[in-house]
Amino acid sequence: xxxxxxxxxxxxxxxxxxxxxxxxxxxxxxxxxxxxxxxxxxxxxxxxxxxxxxxxxxxxxxxxxxxxxxxxxxxxxxxxxxxxxxxxxxxxxxxxxxxxxxxxxxxxxxxxxxxxxxxxxxxxxxxxxxxxxxxxxxxxxxxxxxxxxxxxxxxxxxxxxxxxxxxxxxxxxxxxxxxxxxxxxxxxxxxxxxxxxxxxxxxxxxxxxxxxxxxxxxxxxxxxxxxxxxxxxxxxxxxxxxxxxxxxxxxxxxxxxxxxxxxxxxxxxxxxxxxxxxxxxxxxxxxxxxxxxxxxxxxxxxxxxxxxxxxxxxxxxxxxxxxxxxxxxxxxxxxxxxxxxxxxxxxxxxxxxxxxxxxxxxxxxxxxxxxxxxxxxxxxxxxxxxxxxxxxxxxxxxxxxxxxxxxxxxxxxxxxxxxxxxxxxxxxxxxxxxxxxxxxxxxxxxxxxxxxxxxxxxxxxxxxxxxxxxxxxxxxxxxxxxxxxxxxxxxxxxxxxxxxxxxxxxxxxxxxxxxxxxxxxxxxxxxxxxxxxxxxxxxxxxxxxxxxxxx
Amino acid sequence: xxxxxxxxxxxxxxxxxxxxxxxxxxxxxxxxxxxxxxxxxxxxxxxxxxxxxxxxxxxxxxxxxxxxxxxxxxxxxxxxxxxxxxxxxxxxxxxxxxxxxxxxxxxxxxxxxxxxxxxxxxxxxxxxxxxxxxxxxxxxxxxxxxxxxxxxxxxxxxxxxxxxxxxxxxxxxxxxxxxxxxxxxxxxxxxxxxxxxxxxxxxxxxxxxxxxxxxxxxxxxxxxxxxxxxxxxxxxxxxxxxx
Numbered sequence: 098x099x100x101x102x103x104x105x106x107x108x109x110x111x112x113x114x115x116x117x118x119x120x121x122x123x124x125x126x127x128x129x130x131x132x133x134x135x136x137x138x139x140x141x142x143x144x145x146x147x148x149x150x151x152x153x154x155x156x157x158x159x160x161x162x163x164x165x166x167x168x169x170x171x172x173x174x175x176x177x178x179x180x181x182x183x184x185x186x187x188x189x190x191x192x193x194x195x196x197x198x199x200x201x202x203x204x205x206x207x208x209x210x211x212x213x214x215x216x217x218x219x220x221x222x223x224x225x226x227x228x229x230x231x232x233x234x235x236x237x238x239x240x241x242x243x244x245x246x247x248x249x250x251x252x253x254x255x256x257x258x259x260x261x262x263x264x265x266x267x268x269x270x271x272x273x274x275x276x277x278x279x280x281x282x283x284x285x286x287x288x289x290x291x292x293x294x295x296x297x298x299x300x301x302x303x304x305x306x307x308x309x310x311x312x313x314x315x316x317x318x319x320x321x322x323x324x325x326x327x328x329x330x331x332x333x334x335x336x337x338x339x340x341x342x343x344x345x346x347x348x349x350x351x352x353x354x355x356x357x358x359x360x361x362x363x364x365x366x367x368x369x370x371x372x373x374x375x376x377x378x379x380x381x382x383x384x385x386x387x388x389x390x391x392x393x394x395x396x397x398x399x400x401x402x403x404x405x406x407x408x409x410x411x412x413x414x415x416x417x418x419x420x421x422x423x424x425x426x427x428x429x430x431x432x433x434x435x436x437x438x439x440x441x442x443x444x445x446x447x448x449x450x451x452x453x454x455x456x457x458x459x460x461x462x463x464x465x466x467x468x469x470x471x472x473x474x475x476x477x478x479x480x481x482x483x484x485x486x487x488x489x490x491x492x493x494x495x496x497x498x499x500x501x502x503x504x505x506x507x508x509x510x511x512x513x514x515x516x517x518x519x520x521x522x523x524x525x526x527x528x529x530x531x532x533x534x535x536x537x538x539x540x541x542x543x544x545x546x547x548x549x550x551x552x553x554x555x556x557x558x559x560x561x562x563x564x565x566x567x568x569x570x571x572x573x574x575x576x577x578x579x580x581x582x583x584x585x586x587x588x589x590x591x592x593x594x595x596x597x598x599x600x601x602x603x604x605x606x607x608x609x610x611x612x613x614x615x616x617x618x619x620x621x622x623x624x625x626x627x628x629x630x631x632x633x634x635x636x637x638x639x640x641x642x643x644x645x646x647x648x
Numbered sequence: 649x650x651x652x653x654x655x656x657x658x659x660x661x662x663x664x665x666x667x668x669x670x671x672x673x674x675x676x677x678x679x680x681x682x683x684x685x686x687x688x689x690x691x692x693x694x695x696x697x698x699x700x701x702x703x704x705x706x707x708x709x710x711x712x713x714x715x716x717x718x719x720x721x722x723x724x725x726x727x728x729x730x731x732x733x734x735x736x737x738x739x740x741x742x743x744x745x746x747x748x749x750x751x752x753x754x755x756x757x758x759x760x761x762x763x764x765x766x767x768x769x770x771x772x773x774x775x776x777x778x779x780x781x782x783x784x785x786x787x788x789x790x791x792x793x794x795x796x797x798x799x800x801x802x803x804x805x806x807x808x809x810x811x812x813x814x815x816x817x818x819x820x821x822x823x824x825x826x827x828x829x830x831x832x833x834x835x836x837x838x839x840x841x842x843x844x845x846x847x848x849x850x851x852x853x854x855x856x857x858x859x860x861x862x863x864x865x866x867x868x869x870x871x872x873x874x875x876x877x878x879x880x881x882x883x884x885x886x887x888x889x890x891x
Contacts, residue, residue, distance in 0.1 A: 436678035492861070494872050
């Protein structure tokens with residue numbers, strides 16, 4: 098009962114000092130009373146001795162009180178009850194006085210000690226509540242969640258007076274545990290090997306969500322909590338660990354799983370030499386704090402997730418800015434190269450002519466590659482700006498054919514539409530939809546032999562406008578029908594088709610961009626094998642009704 | 649492809665002067681090489697302020713201007729020059745500036761060429777801009793436009809195709825007149841709508857798409873391959889005069 102003994106006298110005094118002080122007071126009082134013995138009544142002596150007993154039991158508990166009561170009893174008899182200086186008594190009624198004094202002293206000192214113990218317990222509870230609330234606030238407010246965990250570990254270590262308290266968290270794979278917060282008393286020297294040896298056990302605790310005790314003799318007890326506590330109940334409330342945990346008298350370390358809503362987030366380990374000694378109140382405290390620690394770990398993981406997401410977003414933004422800048426800056430030299438190559442071609446017939454023509458063509462190719470990369474980066478980075486408006490299929494197809502003029506060259510393209518419909522309207526972004534359709538036309542031209550005709554069809558299917566591009570190329574194998582829409586994918590084996598290989602350049606972004614642009618505005622790009630050989634790629638866009646217009 | 653035309657026609661087409669505004673010396677040099685066969689004098693400016701003062705003093709026949717200038721926005725240079733001059737202004741834009749094209753036209757630019765441009769296209773645009781600026785300034789007083797067997801007489805409000813009358817509704821006429829008056833140059837959706845429908849409420853896009861489709865079906869052989877009323881994606885329409 099060390100904690101109770103400090104009441105009344107400063108905490109700096111030792112127990113021996115307090116006893117000495119008590120007996121000095123007793124001796125001084127006895128001496129003073131001896132001087133005036135003739136004038137004193139028995140009641141005065143009894144009351145003054147009772148006072149000393151009460152003071153004694155208040156400064157050092159009932160043990161001192163009882164000792165003082167015994168001493169005072171003897172002094173009372175020996176010095177103040179006639180015949181003096183003997184233990185015998187003249188008046189038998191004095192035995193009654195002495196007996197009453199002794200009983201009163203003992204009862205009073207016991208009552209006082211009990212009351213003080215109650216007060217002390219209340220004070221301890223108050224400070225525990227304060228510590229909890231402080232810890233709660235720290236856990237929630239600490240700018241850095243790791244610091245919060247370190248604070249929790251330190252509070253646990255200090256409150257339980259153990260050598261160390263460690264908090265391990267799951268990282269990556271479920272079984273991997275990483276030491277995140279370590280609080281150790283200055284006297285504790287913990288070798289890495291101890292922790293290393295325990296790591297298998299810690300992983301077990303985290304995985305099974307059950308307590309484990311490392312005993313002094315090197316053995317380990319596990320799973321007792323599971324035997325006693327009702328299944329599932331542990332996950333609902335976090336009050337059950339120690340209630341079902343019986344004997345931890347020879348424990349050197351205890352490992353407690355940290356769970357939030359039944360999910361294991363980490364492991365808390367307290368260790369002490371020679372053994373972990375936890376009173377029931379301290380067990381409850383550790384119980385509650387382990388839940389705080391679990392919440393702290395979860396907060397850490399959420400914060401890490403959030404900052405990871407933010408980092409990814411920042412990287413995306415940077416990537417887009419970089420690509421945009423690069424593509425813009427590449428246009429300047431490309432413009433120069435193209436114009437100068439053209440000037441060389443025009444200047445007249447010299448052996449360099451064909452080279453200059455190649456240079457101009459390559460500059461165009463480079464331009465289209467840069468355009469693809471930029472568009473793709475915009476699509477994936479969410480930087481695409483769409484302006485959906487009422488548009489006509491006529492205009493869309495016309496603009497796409499005009500833009501693809503260079504690729505189509507002399508190839509014949511037949512456009513078939515639904516004759517019964519006057520005009521097909523849709524609600525889409527014109528510029529980006531033209532780009533999607535041009536990519537489909539380019540793709541068809543690229544993967545079918547030159548001179549073979551292309552067909553473009555347009556019709557309405559429910560709420561969608563369907564613009565199809567059909568070719569008589571090699572088609573796409575069943576296994577590749579989704580893969581062709583993946584970025585940087587280029588159909589293998591196409592190079593074998595006569596006359597196609599040389600045209601099939603590019604980075605393989607055309608279809609991915611087309612589908613991305615279409616889906617971004619509620620449409621899609623689909624593939625179908627064409628009866629009789631070849632492919633049909635369809636651009637689907639949201640259709641719009643044509644309201645009657647006043648002339 | 650190099651153009652081979654006889655020297656007399658070339659001389660007739662020859663422009664007196666062009667002002668090239670770009671902060672990149674290599675782009676200016678490329679533009680000079682592309683245009684020097686067609687133009688008498690080429691002035692160069694590397695920033696907006698110089699461009700404005702050269703335009704004032706030298707009165708070039710055409711101004712070609714890059715959007716990204718070190719001292720001021722290209723669009724502001726357009727606006728400043730347009731405030732006192734009707735000189736054709738051609739803008740060099742990067743593809744990333746797609747959205748700005750319409751506002752460039754509103755600010756007074758006549759046309760735009762996307763970098764990297766083809767020399768052939770650049771020359772064609774420059775010639776078209778100059779030809780347009782030399783046309784009669786009052787719409788409706790032009791001689792009838794003859795394109796193949798199609799004759800458009802905006803003064804008499806008559807269109808014939810292979811000798812047969814083509815009936816146009818008043819709205820279709822309104823649209824065709826604005827397009828022809830700005831022949832060779834892109835006209836923004838907004839301008840077209842306000843010129844034809846005034847301050848009327850309504851979906852600009854819807855009206856334009858529908859009536860342009862009507863016009864094309866009456867005037868063009870194949871409405872999917874228009875030769876007269878061309879779509880300028882994201883900007884508007886252009887009535888193309890055959891060269």
